[in-house]
Amino acid sequence: MKLFILVCVLGLSLAANPRLQKMEEMLNDLTRQLVSQQFYVEERIRSDGDSGIKQVRRLSAGTDSFNSETTSAIHSHPNYKDVIGFGEVNAVLNGVEFRTRHNDYSLEMPSLHKANYHLTEKIPYPQVPPSVTAKHTVPEQIAEMKEYFRAFRLQNSTIRNYKPYFKPVLCYMEGNWEWDTKHLHEPFHSETHHLDAMDYDNLADKVRLMSYTGMNDLHEDLAFLPKKIMDIDSNGKPRYAQWIYRILCNPIHSDVPLKVFKPIDDVAFRVTRKYNMSTYSRTEEARFTVAASANQAEFDEHEGYGKFEDRAYAKGLLDSLMHGVPGANNYRGGQHDTEFNHTALVAGEGRDRPENTARYHREYKLHHGMQINQRGFSDSNLWMAQNHQNKVASVILRSCKTVGTLKTNCTSTTEKFSYAIPLEIIYLNPLHSWNPYNLDMKNESEVTENGRKGDSHNANLAYKGISTLHFYQTPVEFFGNVPGQDVGVLDPKGAIHRVMASGIQTILPKIPGVGEVRQRWPIYPLHREGDSVGKEADALLEMLNHMSSMSPIFQEPATQGKHETVQPDLHFRLTSSHMNPLDRHDHEFFVPATDWEQLLKNDVWVHVLTAPTEGENQESHSHSLQIRLDKHTHKPIIQKCDDQNGKCWDGHTDFEQVTFHEF
Incomplete structure (x- = not known):
């Protein structure tokens, strides 16, 4: 008891000690300086470029810098039912730079019915056209299915009404700060990868070791996700926030014609491969931008995409597509941004209508005029969505009026936002649902039992049905008997069928009578595109690629002479x-x-x-x-x-x- 009284007295003495109070004030000031320093780092990154992809993992090198990888991260896992191949990347969202694990994300969207934080559900695949299932034989079904793909490739509904069976989805990368900095959780589902750590601190330690040694995680399951002091409470205690990201998709409920996609030149990749733009646009590495509006593009049936006149615009088709994407409130949550006593209104409308800021947007207007305001200071790719989720870290602005030495009328404003960039538009097609041989969907162990590996000539080695990891159900004849890409699968009666992968691919194998069909259209922005040097480089590239039409811009006309053409x-x-x-x-x-x-x-x-x-x-x-x-x-x-x-x-x-x- 005496010891307790002594401790209490000592504590009171220390509390009254001016030196101790000074140390507390210094510690509080240092904490605020750390907050300012983190903000400075983010502001510096914001001024360096836009939100977007910054780097991909290097796998090769060469005599020139452009011989190594540029920015392509997509690849295909068509043998999986629900895996969309997307590799490791360095990315920037609103000044926050982070590095992802190997993503390979699933076809999932935010919950349609509940506003629970990070609650998702599967996106359904398109159904098989009734005119296909009405055919009595598999060869007849194949012939009919090809007509739908031919109609989609040519964008010609008079061949077949393809639009109900080729459904576009917009896939995007989203990031936000969370209050929970201890308990590691997977922000989005992947069949093949996960964050390999006990908690966020353990994850940071592993990434630090890998960076220090230069090693690569064998399973590509590590990610650099920063942590920072987000706020200081009334007691001077710092509140930490953890950065997280996820990749989801959003079904687009209207048709997106192929003519809106314009290829973005990647001259580094083209020089490495010696490709012209026509060949490059047909590779998996090609990246595209979305036209300002569908009416802008002049459809070219031979090329398969539109021809465009470059122009500046404030609000375009991509803004409409991104506005269909909800933030952390999911589809059920609406919200209005009323900070500083001003309500954010829908941009581009004559009437004043509050913007649903719970959906991703990058522009708005205020009531005092028609001028469109952009989110961020200078970020062309900053889409933001407001939310009211308790787990999302917030920025709190506390302000008071000072009367003499007293502070009165104190108020606080709390804002919670997440940020996103578009990654790609994927056209789901009937092949994901078409199962003409009625192959059974089974668990993995049954499909590959006793060493079965898909032999198309031996019933004992053929797959015993299909699974989510061995998703083969498309008849090989649909793709014209592509060597080495078919497997053997047993139907319920034990008969072997030669089939090919039916999952999502970037470009489908060539279909006889149809041609090659691109399923995935990458549209992700790059961080460097917002840099002033990057803008100059892109403008210079445009001049070099169109020297004849751009000749008035050159200070001296380009000389024409004999030259050898590289192959x-x-x-x-x-x-x-x-x-x-x-x-x-x-x-x-x-x-x-x-x-x-x-x-x-x-x-x-x-x-x-x-x-x-x-x-x-x-x-x-x-x-x-x-x-x-x-x-x-x-x-x-x-x-x-x-x-x-x-x-x-x-x-x-x-x-x-x-x-x-x-x-």
Whole structure:
């Protein structure tokens, strides 16, 4: 008891100690300085560029800087039912820079019925057209289904009414600050990846170690997600906030014609591959922008996308599409922004109507005029949505009126926002639902039991049905019997059927009588595009690509003379392999045209490195190949693969050339 009284007295003495009070004030000032320092870092990033993708993981290098990866992060996992391939990226959202894990996100949207924080639900796939299911034989169904794909590729509803069966969805990356900085949770679902840590502090420690050593996480399950002091409470105690992000999709309830997509030039990639714009726009690496309005684009049936006149605009089609995307309140939550006694109104309208700021928007107007205001100081890609979720960290503005030495009429304003950028528009199609052989959907262990690996000639090795991880149900004849991409699956009666993957792909294999159909249209913005230097570079690129029409802009006219035309790199793909413990997969590689010519004329070997595979359950890997002519057949063959003669360690023995076809 005496000890307790002594401690209390000592505590009171310390509380009254002016030196201790001074130290508390200094600690409070230092905490506020940390808040200001973090804000300074974010402001510096905001001034460096727009919200958008900044970097992707480097996998290769070369004699020039543009020989390494640029900004393409998308890839395909068509063998999965619900996986959309998207790799690791450095991204910026409203000045917050972070690095993601390998994403491979699922086809999910915010909850339609509840406003629970981060509650989602699956997006349904389009149904099979009744005119297809009405056919009595599989060949007849194939022929009818092709007509729908031909109508979609040509955007011609007179061939078939394709619009109800080719449904566009807008997929986006969203980020916000959370109050919970301890309990790690997955902000969005992925079939293949997850954050590999016990809590956020453990995640930060792992990322620091990886950055310090330069190592890459084998499973690509780490992410750099910053933490900061968000606020200081009335007792001077700091409140910490954790940055999180997620990737979701939003169904678009109207048709988005293909003519609104304009290819964005990636001259670094084109120079590396020696591609012209026509070829580049048909690669998986191509990136697009959305026209200001559907009426702006002049439809070109041969090209498969519109021709555009570049122009500035305040509000366009992409704004309308993003406004259909809800923030953290989900679809059921509406909200109005009334900060500083001004209500944010819908931009671009003559009448004054409050903006539903719970949906993503980047422009608004105030009641005192028609001028459209943009969110942010100078960020063309900053879409924001307000919310009232308790878990979302807020910025609180406290203000008082001072009368003499007293503060009166104190008020506080609390704001909660999340931020987003569009990633891509995906056209879901009937192949995801079409199952003409009535193959059973089973669990994974049943499909691959007893070492089954999809052999199309042996009933004991064919897949026993399909699963979400072995999603093969499209008849191989639909794609014209593509070598190495089909598997064998048993129907309920035990008959083998040759089928191909039915999941989401960037570009579908060529369909006989139809051509190649692009399913995924990447539209994500880049961080550098908001930099003044980036704008100058893009303008210069536009001048160089259109020297004739831009000739009045040049200070001196460009000279015309004889020049040699560079030939594009040759594109090849290794034949598929599914040697244990790996699943079925392939690789692609490129050979410069000059090297290929030397190989054919002078019988020299060519060294290439394949791109890392994105197979089913194996880790990403690549191969080092030596290619030369066979002395007997004079056909190019694999001489060595990873220092092994004639064959790769995982079973690849041959390769085939990939050609690009018109849409």
